[in-house]
Ligand SMILES: [Zn+2]
């Protein structure tokens with residue numbers, strides 16, 4: 001079954017922003033990035049390449065918690081709206 005060797009086992013990672021061939025992962029969220037979309041940030045003595053999302057959100061830890069909270073708050077809010085609607089419809 002030598003023909004199967006032609007099948008690419010590891011597809012080339014593509015940039016999460018533009019879909020171009022990635023050159024490396026984001027230092028914060030590890031998403032693949034191309035050379036055009038990575039943003040270099042200096043943190044003390046080290047220079048990190050991060051994606052546009054992580055650059056926009058700034059502190060990765062607090063933004064991560066904000067994302068978690070929004071993911072929890074969104075379904076709760078939708079549920080509350082649904083409950084109010086059902087209560088209103090069943091009157
Ligand atoms: Zn890109």
Ligand SMILES: [Zn+2]
Pocket residue numbers: 026027028029030031050051052053054055
């Ligand atoms: Zn990132």
